[in-house]
Amino acid sequence: TMPKEPAVLRQNILDTTAAVLACGIDPKKCFLFRQSLVPEHAELAWILGCLTNVPRLLRLPQWKMKRASQNNEGTVGLLTYPVLQAADILLYKSTRVPVGEDQVLHLELAQDIAQHFNKKYGEFFPVPKAILSEL
Numbered sequence: 001t002m003p004k005e006p007a008v009l010r011q012n013i014l015d016t017t018a019a020v021l022a023c024g025i026d027p028k029k030c031f032l033f034r035q036s037l038v039p040e041h042a043e044l045a046w047i048l049g050c051l052t053n054v055p056r057l058l059r060l061p062q063w064k065m066k067r068a069s070q071n072n073e074g075t076v077g078l079l080t081y082p083v084l085q086a087a088d089i090l091l092y093k094s095t096r097v098p099v100g101e102d103q104v105l106h107l108e109l110a111q112d113i114a115q116h117f118n119k120k121y122g123e124f125f126p127v128p129k130a131i132l133s134e135l
Contacts, residue, residue, distance in 0.1 A: 001066075001078040035088070045080070045087035048113050051120070052083050056112075060105055086110035090117075090125045098131045 004012070013034060020032065035041055057063060057079050067074030089097055089110045099107050107130050114125040 001075060001081050040091055041084070041087055044091050045084040048087050048090070048117070049080055049083045051116055052109075052113060054079075056109070057082060060109070062102070062106070082106045082109050083113070086113045089128050090114055093126055094128050095126045096131050097128045098133065101132070104130060104132075 017032065021027070025032070060082060062082075063074060063079055066078055070078075085103075085106050086109055089107075090113070097107055097110075107128065111127050114127045117125055118127075
């Protein structure tokens with residue numbers, strides 16, 4: 001949600017890929033791809049954003065904390081990032097999502113968005129459940 005220098009962004013992508021591979025993810029058994037090359041993520045985020053009310057996003061603690069750290073000048077990208085996260089989850093019809101305690105409220109938003117979408121347009125998205133770990 002913060003602007004990055006192109007060279008830093010490219011290096012971050014390589015570093016993240018290396019970390020995923022170092023964790024034991026086998027690219028022969030899994031699809032590895034750069035999310036930014038899949039326009040459906042942003043397209044679904046737009047659609048879901050049109051179904052999500054602003055007061056709900058303003059109540060999220062991460063928004064409040066990060067906005068405060070940015071001199072109360074949080075960006076639209078920061079505000080709507082949880083909707084993009086919901087799109088990332090729902091696009092693949094995920095049923096289980098590994099999350100840390102700090103992301104539980106964002107997953108609850110994804111659950112609410114899925115339920116709202118399904119109520120309005122018919123059953124389409126499974127409502128994802130959290131996989132919490134002590135690690």
